[in-house]
Amino acid sequence: MAHKIIPIGPYHPLQDEPEFFKLHVDGETVVDIDIELGYNHRLIEKIAESKSFDQVTFLVERICGICSTSHPFAYVNAIDDLLGVTPPERALYIRTVIGELERIHSHLLWLGLAGHFLGYNTVWMWAWRYREPVLDIFERVTGNRQNYAMMKPGGARRDISEEDFPWIKKTLRDLIPKVDMFKGAVMDDPVIHARTEGVGVLTKEDAHDYCVVGPTARASGVGIDVRKDDPYAAYDKVEWKVITREGGDVYSKAVVRILELYESINIIIQCLDKMPKGPIDINIKDIPPGEGIGRHEAPRGEVIHYIMSDGGNSPVRHKIRAPSFMNIASNKKAVIGETISDATIILAAVDPCYCCTERMAVVDYKTGKKLMDGQDLIRLSQEKTERLRGRHNMPPLQ
Amino acid sequence: MIKYLFNYIIFPGFLFTAIIGLAASWIDRKVTARVQWRVGPPWYQPLMDIVKLSIKEITVPRSASKGLFFLSPMIGLSAVTLVSTFIWLINIDPSSKGFSGDIIVILYLLTLPAIAVILGASASGNPLASLGVSREIKLVMAYELPFIISLIVPIIKSHGLLRLSEIISYQTTNGPFVASLSGIIAFIVMIFCMQAKLGFVPFDMAEAETEIMAGTYIEYSGMLLAIFKLTKTMLMVALPLFLITLFWQGFNFLSIWKYVILLVIIILIRNTNPRVRIDQAVRFFWGKMTLMAVVAVILAIGGK
Numbered sequence: 001m002a003h004k005i006i007p008i009g010p011y012h013p014l015q016d017e018p019e020f021f022k023l024h025v026d027g028e029t030v031v032d033i034d035i036e037l038g039y040n041h042r043l044i045e046k047i048a049e050s051k052s053f054d055q056v057t058f059l060v061e062r063i064c065g066i067c068s069t070s071h072p073f074a075y076v077n078a079i080d081d082l083l084g085v086t087p088p089e090r091a092l093y094i095r096t097v098i099g100e101l102e103r104i105h106s107h108l109l110w111l112g113l114a115g116h117f118l119g120y121n122t123v124w125m126w127a128w129r130y131r132e133p134v135l136d137i138f139e140r141v142t143g144n145r146q147n148y149a150m151m152k153p154g155g156a157r158r159d160i161s162e163e164d165f166p167w168i169k170k171t172l173r174d175l176i177p178k179v180d181m182f183k184g185a186v187m188d189d190p191v192i193h194a195r196t197e198g199v200g201v202l203t204k205e206d207a208h209d210y211c212v213v214g215p216t217a218r219a220s221g222v223g224i225d226v227r228k229d230d231p232y233a234a235y236d237k238v239e240w241k242v243i244t245r246e247g248g249d250v251y252s253k254a255v256v257r258i259l260e261l262y263e264s265i266n267i268i269i270q271c272l273d274k275m276p277k278g279p280i281d282i283n284i285k286d287i288p289p290g291e292g293i294g295r296h297e298a299p300r301g302e303v304i305h306y307i308m309s310d311g312g313n314s315p316v317r318h319k320i321r322a323p324s325f326m327n328i329a330s331n332k333k334a335v336i337g338e339t340i341s342d343a344t345i346i347l348a349a350v351d352p353c354y355c356c357t358e359r360m361a362v363v364d365y366k367t368g369k370k371l372m373d374g375q376d377l378i379r380l381s382q383e384k385t386e387r388l389r390g391r392h393n394m395p396p397l398q
Numbered sequence: 399m400i401k402y403l404f405n406y407i408i409f410p411g412f413l414f415t416a417i418i419g420l421a422a423s424w425i426d427r428k429v430t431a432r433v434q435w436r437v438g439p440p441w442y443q444p445l446m447d448i449v450k451l452s453i454k455e456i457t458v459p460r461s462a463s464k465g466l467f468f469l470s471p472m473i474g475l476s477a478v479t480l481v482s483t484f485i486w487l488i489n490i491d492p493s494s495k496g497f498s499g500d501i502i503v504i505l506y507l508l509t510l511p512a513i514a515v516i517l518g519a520s521a522s523g524n525p526l527a528s529l530g531v532s533r534e535i536k537l538v539m540a541y542e543l544p545f546i547i548s549l550i551v552p553i554i555k556s557h558g559l560l561r562l563s564e565i566i567s568y569q570t571t572n573g574p575f576v577a578s579l580s581g582i583i584a585f586i587v588m589i590f591c592m593q594a595k596l597g598f599v600p601f602d603m604a605e606a607e608t609e610i611m612a613g614t615y616i617e618y619s620g621m622l623l624a625i626f627k628l629t630k631t632m633l634m635v636a637l638p639l640f641l642i643t644l645f646w647q648g649f650n651f652l653s654i655w656k657y658v659i660l661l662v663i664i665i666l667i668r669n670t671n672p673r674v675r676i677d678q679a680v681r682f683f684w685g686k687m688t689l690m691a692v693v694a695v696i697l698a699i700g701g702k
Contacts, residue, residue, distance in 0.1 A: 006525060006526065006529065006610070013611055014608045014609070025529075028529070028533075028676070115672065117608045118673055119599050119602060119606060119607075119608070119672050120672035120673070121434060121599075121669075122433060122434055122669045122670065123672075124434075125434035125435055125436060126435070129435045191600060191671050191672055194674065194678055195672055195674065195675065339675060339676075340529065340609060340610065341603060341609055341675045341676065342675065343609075344608055344609045
């Protein structure tokens with residue numbers, strides 16, 4: 001039987017970015033889903049190869065507007081790894097503070113959007129209102145509400161003034177009652193329970209199979225978190241815990257994100273208390289030949305940057321793996337069998353960020369047929385990496 | 399004849415109800431905005447929306463069945479105009495107007511706007527609209543059952559009167575039905591059904607913007623969309639007035655506060671709930687609401 005196709009995208013009120021989900025439906029039930037990305041490919045990796053190492057920090061910041069410090073964070077981690085240096089203590093704390101502030105504003109943003117997708121516009125407006133103080137902190141500390149430009153290879157670009165510490169702490173403590181309110185609204189409201197509990201379940205096995213990361217994985221009982229598993233910056237110097245839930249449904253994902261808000265506030269306040277005085281930068285002059293990998297737990301999950309240098313001014317290879325790339329595919333498991341009403345909130349529950357994720361597709365202009373599939377592109381990419389390694393006298397991978 | 403036409407088109411029919419409805423719609427938007435920490439639109443915004451839509455081009459999809467596509471907005475508008483004319487007239491002068499069984503006619507006419515939406519959307523030939531239609535049909539079937547059952551309560555309590563004007567005068571002498579136990583239960587059920595009839599959150603799944611992009615209205619534009627919006631706006635006047643007439647002694651221009659209270663209840667429900675799924679809505683109306691309505695009927699027979 002031919003199923004009707006309900007398109008979500010490429011332009012749809014559900015998401016702000018271009019993406020295309022083809023829902024094959026039988027009545028209201030989704031029987032299959034096609035995920036088509038690639039409407040917003042911007043060649044970031046290629047552009048990075050024409051920028052100097054310092055400029056790339058600003059370039060990767062513009063990959064995504066929401067996690068605009070996660071990509072630079074992973075990038076500077078990669079450069080530090082390539083150089084084998086550890087930035088000054090104070091810089092590590094500053095990086096941690098900025099990274100966690102971003103997590104707070106990103107999770108609040110998601111919470112609001114999730115409310116909007118459920119038709120609960122009051123939650124939407126309220127969550128975004130309480131996100132404003134966090135953006136105020138950013139504005140006061142970094143000068144910008146988004147694209148903070150605080151990351152720098154070998155340190156931090158700007159210091160956080162000691163005079164601001166009490167104000168930041170007070171603003172964050174004021175946020176806690178508001179988070180309590182949202183926690184109550186999600187955990188106690190019977191209609192929200194009815195709409196989210198047991199909806200779009202991603203089991204622990206599926207979470208493993210699809211290699212999901214971040215809150216999506218933690219809501220399915222997979223307790224992975226780069227901050228804990230492979231500590232960087234100041235994450236091993238402060239007390240905090242990884243939030244996990246076993247449900248795997250939309251409700252668990254919401255709960256994980258809300259509880260992570262408390263942890264982030266906790267981390268920032270501890271960092272501000274413990275932050276030592278001293279330099280914030282080691283002033284890197286040259287980048288020697290070599291390669292480095294940097295990881296960071298972005299609000300959506302683990303982001304990986306791979307950098308290869310030939311000793312010149314700019315990276316010869318820059319590879320980015322954004323967390324949504326892993327998470328979006330898991331919709332295939334979570335959405336099938338649910339209704340269209342639930343499909344929208346399930347698609348949104350992984351907190352997808354398409355502009356981070358876009359990959360290239362080679363399509364014949366005349367026939368509209370895809371010339372290369374994923375495997376071909378992976379092979380091309382691997383061949384190129386091997387070629388580069390050969391040129392710079394590195395041993396082949398594998 | 400001229401008098402009837404005047405009643406239908408100007409006062410208290412189309413024009414008058416539309417003005418009240420636009421004002422109510424502004425109150426709704428303003429209060430919603432204030433609840434959500436926004437500023438909200440100026441008082442003439444709902445009118446401007448209608449005017450703007452009216453001067454826009456009407457696009458008709460190639461796959462549409464043209465006659466029905468153009469006709470159905472008119473069906474909905476004329477039905478709701480008739481209902482509001484009738485209810486206003488009865489309340490302004492309860493002694494002379496109406497006929498026996500008018501309550502049943504109004505019941506039918508109040509279903510017509512939903513039927514018009516269903517017809518128009520299925521005529522548009524859009525897959526998302528057809529999804530909206532299937533949801534709207536299920537919703538209509540869901541809320542009509544408790545709506546009709548609770549409509550029996552005032553009839554029983556007034557000892558079998560089927561004339562709205564007589565129900566009002568019965569209440570004027572014997573006190574409003576909401577003051578009794580069965581009356582208040584039926585009234586509450588009716589409020590929820592009204593929310594669904596108006597297509598407001600949590601029962602707006604037929605036009606769920608983030609799911610099926612306005613669903614039933616997706617192919618409508620220009621004047622036709624304006625008519626649908628106006629129908630909904632006028633329904634926001636007609637339905638609460640119908641409830642007040644049935645349960646709350648009717649109203650005159652001094653008792654406008656009754657209408658405002660109902661409006662505030664609608665707005666509050668709308669702003670404190672997420673959208674429910676269609677199966678949950680059906681379960682809600684056929685389960686809890688029907689049960690409550692039946693209990694109200696039994697209580698009414700028992701004289702409570």
